[in-house]
Amino acid sequence: MKLLSNKTLMLLLLIISGSGYIISCTHDDDLLLPPPASNTVVITRGTHIHLPGTLTTGDSTQWKVDKAHSGVLWSTNYVGAAGLLTGRFNQFGIHNVTDAEKQNYITTGQPVKDTSWAFYENEPAKTYFNGYVQINTSNTGEPGRDAGCNIKAMGTTLIVPGTQNLTDSNIAQIHTTKVEFDPLSNDYIVTLNLTWHGLSPTPITQSIVGKLKYIPQARVQFGTAAAYSVFGLQLEFQFNCRDFLVASTSISDKINIECNMNFNNK
Amino acid sequence: MDTSFYAYLQQLELLGFFTGYPLLYAATLFIAGNQPVKNTFKSRVVSLLPFAYALVGTLYLGLQLKNLYPNYSFENVRLSIQHPWLTGWALLSVLFWIPFLAKKKVLSLFHSLVFFFLFVSDLLSNLKQPSSGAAAIRNDMKIYTGSLLFNLSAFALVVCLFFIANYFKKKNQ
Numbered sequence: 001m002k003l004l005s006n007k008t009l010m011l012l013l014l015i016i017s018g019s020g021y022i023i024s025c026t027h028d029d030d031l032l033l034p035p036p037a038s039n040t041v042v043i044t045r046g047t048h049i050h051l052p053g054t055l056t057t058g059d060s061t062q063w064k065v066d067k068a069h070s071g072v073l074w075s076t077n078y079v080g081a082a083g084l085l086t087g088r089f090n091q092f093g094i095h096n097v098t099d100a101e102k103q104n105y106i107t108t109g110q111p112v113k114d115t116s117w118a119f120y121e122n123e124p125a126k127t128y129f130n131g132y133v134q135i136n137t138s139n140t141g142e143p144g145r146d147a148g149c150n151i152k153a154m155g156t157t158l159i160v161p162g163t164q165n166l167t168d169s170n171i172a173q174i175h176t177t178k179v180e181f182d183p184l185s186n187d188y189i190v191t192l193n194l195t196w197h198g199l200s201p202t203p204i205t206q207s208i209v210g211k212l213k214y215i216p217q218a219r220v221q222f223g224t225a226a227a228y229s230v231f232g233l234q235l236e237f238q239f240n241c242r243d244f245l246v247a248s249t250s251i252s253d254k255i256n257i258e259c260n261m262n263f264n265n266k
Numbered sequence: 267m268d269t270s271f272y273a274y275l276q277q278l279e280l281l282g283f284f285t286g287y288p289l290l291y292a293a294t295l296f297i298a299g300n301q302p303v304k305n306t307f308k309s310r311v312v313s314l315l316p317f318a319y320a321l322v323g324t325l326y327l328g329l330q331l332k333n334l335y336p337n338y339s340f341e342n343v344r345l346s347i348q349h350p351w352l353t354g355w356a357l358l359s360v361l362f363w364i365p366f367l368a369k370k371k372v373l374s375l376f377h378s379l380v381f382f383f384l385f386v387s388d389l390l391s392n393l394k395q396p397s398s399g400a401a402a403i404r405n406d407m408k409i410y411t412g413s414l415l416f417n418l419s420a421f422a423l424v425v426c427l428f429f430i431a432n433y434f435k436k437k438n439q
Contacts, residue, residue: 009375010292013382017289017410020389024404 043186048121048217050231050263052094055113060229060265065094065114069262072133076241077252085251087140089133094261096130097166097173105164112166119233121214124188127179129233131259132171134164135196153248155199168203172196179212188212190235198244206244210237210257228266235259273348277384278409280349280356283326284381286413287319290421291375314428316368318421319378323359325420330357355380385410 053062072092078085095101096116105111117129136156140146151158156170165171178191190212195205215232241248241255294315298308330353331338334346347353359377362368385406392402 006292006295009288010296013289013292016386016389020403020407020410023389023393023400024407026400 041184043181045181045186046121046216048119048214048231050119050217052113052115052117055115057266063231063263063265066230066262066264067093067110067114071260072131073258073260074138075256075258076254079250080252085140087138087146089135090137090139091134091164092132092137092259094129094131096175097132097171099168102166102168102171104160104167106162107164108162109164111164119214121216124179124181127188128176130173130175132166132173134166135170135172136165149248149250153246153250155197155245169197177207182211186214188214190237192237194237194239196244198241198246200245204244206239208237208239210235228264230262230264232263233259233261235261276348276353277388279326279329280352280381281385281388281406282409282413283322283329283416284356284359284378284413285385285410286415286417287322287378288375288382289414290318290417291315291371291378294421310428311425313368313371314424315421316362316371316374317428318417318424319359319374320362320368321420321424322417323356323362326356327360352380352384 050063051061052064053059055064056062057064070092072089073086074088075084075086077083091110093110093112094114094117095110095112097112101112116131118127119129120126135154136151136159138146138150138154140150147158157165159165173195174192175195176190176192180189182189188211190210192208192210193205194208195203197203213234213236215234217229217231219227219229221227236256236258238254238256240253241251242253294312298312330347334343344350355377359374362374362377367373388406389403392399392406395402
């Protein structure tokens with residue numbers, strides 16, 4: 001190939017190559033990234049106030065526990081090492097059971113009213129609740145365990161049909177002592193006293209810190225029925241069952257409790 | 267995985283091996299200039315271009331053999347090679363080891379221009395795609411740069427080997 005042809009070829013190749021380099025060096029396709037999201041937790045709280053009043057049916061200012069759709073759940077690692085062993089308490093309530101009320105009641109429903117609570121969304125200092133569970137109503141879905149070794153291990157007595165056993169040895173109670181905002185979320189930090197006999201001859205009280213989540217009030221309506229409002233409270237905490245002299249090796253030291261309480265104003 | 271992706275990868279392999287040669291060829295001849303007198307240093311260097319091209323083709327053949335290892339059956343070759351005509355054409359570059367073909371160095375240019383045109387058509391088709399085109403062009407140009415350096419290295423190696431061989435040949439005479 002002659003020199004002129006070489007020059008032409010060289011020029012042509014350089015133009016093509018140069019064009020490719022120029023096009024590839026543009027940054028037209030660079031992504032315009034949005035500014036990074038803030039790491040600050042956005043906390044928004046309303047001003048809802050929920051009170052039980054006298055639980056008058058039809059009074060929409062009075063909030064009632066929807067027990068059928070609530071639950072008190074427990075879980076612990078089986079033998080302290082394996083997966084979770086779980087259960088729930090069939091009978092519970094939000095009531096401060098006084099010494100005078102600690103007795104057997106011949107009834108199938110809750111013998112005491114769920115009125116020992118108040119919730120102020122934006123004033124946690126005013127929020128409080130007292131609750132209880134009947135220990136012998138622990139339900140793991142295994143009758144042999146629930147009415148067998150559980151009863152002995154928890155230091156209580158078998159269920160008597162048609163009777164609500166609120167005696168001292170069969171109830172565990174919680175009483176809040178302080179409710180405050182959680183600075184890292186929309187939730188609340190709750191300090192409470194857990195009182196339970198367990199296998200001790202006298203009740204033992206432990207101060208425990210838990211977390212309370214408020215599921216805000218919402219309006220619901222189904223079919224042609226009258227609309228009503230609902231809200232939820234979810235309390236989670238842990239305690240060491242050895243503090244209450246429970247010695248069973250089938251369960252871990254640590255017991256997780258989750259109380260899912262639903263309320264309505266019907 | 268889609269076979270079109272393998273086909274694209276094999277096309278990139280071809281571009282990576284052969285697209286740099288035309289510019290190397292033109293630049294070498296441009297630098298050498300009109301050399302009517304033979305057996306000068308420049309003319310000898312220019313005459314080595316087809317051998318450098320043959321070396322590149324041999325390395326490409328080696329890569330294909332490595333990719334096919336250990337199954338060199340016809341069926342596997344047929345299934346593995348997505349561009350049989352282009353691959354076959356690329357492998358023909360090994361023939362430039364034959365001195366008779368190597369003397370006609372412009373043939374090596376024509377041979378490599380097939381891949382250069384493939385490269386140009388790829389650039390043009392990517393230009394038409396506003397979304398992914400720029401990234402593909404950038405990738406093509408990286409491969410082109412790599413090919414330039416690769417061919418230059420192959421050429422430098424061939425030139426070095428030639429002069430070393432020549433040195434020992436003269437010494438033994």
